Amino acid sequence: MGYRNLQECVVELAEKGDLVRIEAEVDPHLEVGAIQRRVYQAGGPALLFTRVAGCRFPLLGNLFGTLERTRFIFRDTLRDMERLVALKVNPLALMKEPLSLARTPFAALHLLPRRVLNGPVLSRTTTIDQLPQLKSWPEDGGPFITLPQVYSESAVRPGIRHSNLGMYRVQLAGNEYRLNEEIGIHYQIHRGIGVHHGEALERGIPFRVNVFVGGPPSLSVAAVMPLPEGMPELAFAGLLGGHRLEMVSRPGELPIPAEADFCITGTIDPTKTLPEGPFGDHLGYYSLAHDFPVLRVERVWHRPDAIWPFTTVGRPPQEDTTFGAFIHELTGELIPQVLPGVKAVHAVDAAGVHPLLLAIGSERYVPYAREREPREILTIANAILGQGQLSLAKYLWICAHEDAPELDIHDIPAFLHHMLERVDWRRDLHFQTRTTIDTLDYSGEGLNRGSKVVIAAVGEKRRELPVELPADLRLPEGFGNPRLCLPGVLAVQGPPCAASRGCDDTDMTAFCDFYAGRSDLAAFPLVVIVDDSDFTSRTLNNFLWVTFTRSNPAADIYGIGSATRCKHWGCEGALVIDARSKPHHAPPLIDDPGIEKRVDALGAPGGPLHGII
Structure with a gap:
């Protein structure tokens, strides 16, 4: 029941016709990532790259590239997950449908990891520089692990019960890292590993961290699952995987999934940081270089038939979109x-x-x-x-x-x-x-x-939303090319933003002041000032991406006829959002034209991706 390792999953997807082997040599520098993104956008199969330049390990991409494939991978346990959710949502369900929920207690047994003395993951060792050196975007600061499972335990209450497994990105080389000795661990705020880091920092001691790659597919989902506090991700991985997760325990070290493909072991000095990044991220921009914790590498384990799973991220939708949709299916009712x-x-x-x-x-x-x-x-x-x-x-x-x-x-x-x-x-x-x-x-x-x-x-309708531009619309100097994005939503092209961070923009205040006492925009409740109104209005996704990734509410929301009363800000007329690129914003992700031509060639007649992209 369920896949115990990645190899079983690959074999079955290939037999099903939902995995393609790419025998042509591919470059982990930009090319592999560009291929994966293109195949994802086409709704294509999982990809097994068997010849990766400079690396002896095969790469697996687009594993979770469609919701249908993700459901298929976990088909054996989805009913059990539904039953457990039903019990949480309605405890009376067990009384109403006892037969449908009868297996739930047996499924719950899979929550408990099983300790073993050895496993395939401990069969071989290698070094960081021998791992796939994947770089997804031109300005990335180095190669990254893009599907890592970073495992840590509480320094106060060690053990799996108080552990954390999270998908925190890992930079393998570049910047100031000493090759094969140090790697970067980037985790965002409000993450479980941060609690463990804080405990170690309070006590002035290093804390151990393991980075797993591969293994049962349920581990990757568990690492991104928003679980309730007190439920270990390893337990959820067993539940979703349909079997108790086997964990290898070695004296003085953290446990390792016996069927993982790779495991990097080491310690984090809680007081040491080094620059990590840049990295092309899921908002569609680069996250820039900042100081983040450093893992001092001790060993790099791998199984004999190891496969390196990966993904790339960028402006949505990407493969992590499927993760989100699948997680919503599992937890939405809760x-x-x-x-x-x-x-x-x-x-x-x-x-x-x-x-x-x-x-x-x-x-x-x-x-x-x-x-x-x-x-x-x-x-x-x-x-x-x-x-x-x-x-x-x-x-x-x-x-x-x-x-x-x-x-x-x-x-x-x-x-x-x-x-x-x-x-x-x-x-x-x-x-x-x-x-x-x-x-x-x-x-x-x-x-x-x-x-x-x-x-x-709340309440009754206050207005009818216009569905076309006013014939008599006038715009202040420097603004132009008005476009309708949605009923009642207008995009207006503004001058380039030159205002300093945290300061009111004089162009924006001038725009709002221009309409004082005028009725040109009276019917429009929302106006968005952008760099390119044609692009913004072309699709719903463009409007959502530009408007909400390029604005900071307190700084970038203006209004026609605005006023503050008893410290409450509001406006009589249209709400105006400044969604132009600002000098302090990170640059957007742009594909490399040369790499895109190479991907095009793979999709041409006779190429391994012909008919897929």
């Missing part, structure tokens, strides 16, 4: 249990996940009120922004379930249409001006520092 009053939450992948959250909640506080306004959904919004990774959101748009019970939170145009019909910009904006945001988001005031805004709207 959200109302974790956050009472919440009907649904959607972290919008096209906007880089963390920048934009949509939510639907209950609004029951004052049911007898003649005019409804946000009350309970504001309480719910605070709960959402205090929950795990949801706390990193910059924009949270939340509406009331009672206003439109049929509203689908994943129908983004319909959701925004519903909100913009009802929102009152004088009342419905609620800012947190100095707080934490995603480590990878450079729109804020500094690393991990930025702002948030809750946009909460």
Whole structure:
């Protein structure tokens, strides 16, 4: 039941016709990553690269490239997962459907890892420079492990029960790292390994870390799973994998999955950091070089038939989009249990996940009120922004379930249409001006520092949204090329931004002042100032990506007829978001034209990717 190692999975996917072997030699420098991204965009198969320049290990890409393939990989355990979720959501389900849930206790036995004395992973050793030196984007600071499983344990309460397994990126070489002796461990804020780092720092002792690569596919999913505190990721990997995870225990060392393909062991000096990055990341920009912890390498283990799984990230959608969709399928029903009053939450992948959250909640506080306004959904919004990774959101748009019970939170145009019909910009904006945001988001005031805004709207429609440009629209000097993105949403091309970080932009204030007393934009509740309005308006994904990755709410939201009353900011007319690229922003990811031509050749008639890309 379930795959015990990556090799079993590869064999079965090949027999099913959902894996292609690439026998042509490929370069781990940019080419392999570009191939994987192109095949992902085409909805293509998993890829096994058997001839990698400068490396003796085969590479496996696009394993989780489609939701259908991901479901197939875990087909043996999805019913068990559904049963366990059903028990959590409705404990009476066991009484109502005892036969359907009868196997659940046996599935739960897979939560307990099994300790063993040896395993295939300990058969061979190698060095860091012999591992695949994958570089995904031209300006990356060096080669990275892109599907790592970083394992650590509590210094206070050691053992699997208080362990953490996370997908924190690992830089193998470059910058100031001593080759084969040091590698970089980059983890973002609000991550489990950070607690372990803090405990070690408090005691002034190094702490051990293992980096697993490969092994049962369930390990990779477990490493990105937002689990409740107290549930080890290794336990979840056993549950999803359909068998107890075998862990090799060696005296004085952390346990290692017996069936892992690779394992790098070492220690982190909690007081030492070195520059890590740049790295092309999932927001569609480079995360720049910053100081992060350093792992002093002790050994690099691998199994005899080791396969190196990898992915590349970039502007969504990418393979990590599938991870998110699969995780939502597994856990979506639990959200109302974790956050009472919440009907649904959607972290919008096209906007880089963390920048934009949509939510639907209950609004029951004052049911007898003649005019409804946000009350309970504001309480719910605070709960959402205090929950795990949801706390990193910059924009949270939340509406009331009672206003439109049929509203689908994943129908983004319909959701925004519903909100913009009802929102009152004088009342419905609620800012947190100095707080934490995603480590990878450079729109804020500094690393991990930025702002948030809750946009909460309830009640009857306040306006009809325009679906075409006004014939008499005038724009202030320096602004032009207005384009309709969505009903009620206008993109306007502005001059290049030259304002310093944290300062009001005079061009933006001039834009808003121009419309004081004018009616040109009166029908539009939302105006976005951008560098390229044609690009922004061309697709929904372009609008979402530009608007929410290139703006910091407290600094970049303006309004026509704005005012502050009792420290509450709002505006009488349109809300105006400055979504231009700023001087302090990280550069966007751009494909290398030469590499793209090589990928094109692989997809030409006679090439190994012909008919796939």
